[in-house]
Amino acid sequence: MKIYSVKVLLESIVVPNPDLNKTFEETIRLVKAGSKDEIEQKxxxxxxxxxxxxALGGQTTWRFVTILDIFEVIDEFEEDIDFKEVYCRFLPFERLITASEVIELYSLEK
Incomplete structure (x- = not known):
């Protein structure tokens, strides 16, 4: 099995959303897979x-949006690292915004 660094975009969906805010999360995880082709389904x-x-008594759902980047890690690890988070940041907006706009705005696909 190879180890890959996978950058993923997640979206927060809040119901009801009285302030019309939007939050996304960019996270990088280490993923073990036999090949790049296996990663998307995994x-x-x-x-x-x-x-x-x-906190407002409504519902918050975190949903997978897309894989932004994948690259093979050449280091060796002794412990189980599958889906260990190595980086994350939240991207809050004071308006409704689409995932495509966030990716463009922050150049997340690079």
Missing amino acids: VRDYFVDETYEN
Whole structure:
């Protein structure tokens, strides 16, 4: 198995959303896979929608949007590193915005 660094974009969906805010999360995870071709399905299986009650009594759902980047890591690891997070940042907006606009605005696909 090879180890890959996979950059993923997640989207927060809040219902109700009285302030019309939008938050995305960019995260980089280490993923073990036999090849790059296996990664997309493995990532989709891992990042299933997660919904919880938020502080306002509504619902917040974190949803997988897209894989932004993949590259093979050549280091060797002794412990289990599958889906270990190595980087993350939240991208909050004070307006509704689409994932495509966020990717363009922050050049996330690079």
